[in-house]
Amino acid sequence: MAINWFKYSAPSTFYGLAGKLIPWFAWPAAVLFGIGFYIGFFVAPTDAVQSEAYRIIFIHVPVSILSMFIYLIMAGYAALGLIFKTRLSAMMASALAPTGALFAFISLWTGALWGKPMWGAWWVWDARLTSELILLFLYLGFIALQASIEDPRRADRASALLAIVGSVNVPIIYYSVQWWNTLHQGSSIKFSGTSMHVAMQQSMFIMLVACWLYAIAIALSRVRSIILERESNTQWLKELGEVRS
């Protein structure tokens, strides 16, 4: 039996599949968020050096990891869309962008909240912070370019090219910023090499998986909205029961 690998690369078939998949990602995400928060707040011990304030890492670290990871996934989808001219890939890229930007923003915000009691400053020009800020700028540029082009096909292809140029530039920016920081003053803050308590590791890992599942669920539901918007004048949508009313 031949499998049609491209069946779900059409928005009309993927719309239904995404609808079926969303609960499978959303519910585990909700449950894991609950478990992760419980372990993080009640089971994990108080840190010897940072006391209670360290607990923000349970949200800070997962969103920081994912904010970078989502950019790569987004650029990957954008490249697929540009090369194979698949409409769905471009829609996925634009569905991922707001989540990535949100995670980058939360990462900066929680970082500031943590930095105030720990470093005594809301913001330091550390290489890590600076590159996260630039990543947020890159996301905003992608979203702004997409928003300002009215023709969706041009918007998809233009922002795809931008995402690819951005992803080539990300490592260059990252190492430049790191170098810049060490040239200026030498990083004054380093994460201590102390090993983490088991409960801390568990909570962080669970929260990472939860954020991951959340990102997938929200991207799928966003891509469904994008499909509805873009395909609003097609026949299959008019025949679809759930939107006919």
Added chain:
Amino acid sequence: MNRLSLIDLLLLVIRRDLLLAMRRRADVLTTLIFFVMVVSLFPLGVGPEADMLRKMAGGVLWVAALLASMLSLPRMFSADHLDGTLEQIMLAPQSLTVMVLGKIVAHWMLSGLPLVLIAPVLGLQFDMSPAAIWTLMLALLLGTPVLSMIGAVGAALTLGLRGGGVLVSLLVLPLTIPVLIFGAGAVEAVNSGIDAVSNLALLGAFLLFALVFTPFVAAQALRISME
């Protein structure tokens, strides 16, 4: 023989763009005046102490150069787009990449090169040492073409859009951060007595890297914008 070699084509595009710009000299001058003005605003904002100005000079001049080059970016393709020349250029059998490279070179000669040449005067205003001024000029000479090249991609992507001018800055500025870091870093190195050659070498590396890829990417972006 009416087949153009690539070099002829490149020179032709550059000569044409320079000629057009010379017919409207005000555009070139505005960028330059903007650069001088932004740089002159800094001492007014932070105070006239020579020590502090000397320390800031590299960064201030670089940021001003970045902003000035953003200012002139929307013009790179828009005039040709409006009067239909760009469509004819794209229909021509010659390589679009080479033509884009020609436009980038012309753009740099009109917006980047004047900044390099005026920079020493502004450096003197900031009480920079002669060694620092030379390094600044060399860094600008290597770095401003990169700004024009990355900018060309942004200008091509935003061609004909409402509010394209602000948008292009939003897209391009984050991508130019490495140039800013090492350009200002070269001047900083001279000020603190270190050899600036590593910073300049990296700027040169960016220049070569951008020279290889950006004309092609900008040509693709033009195709996306024009279809």
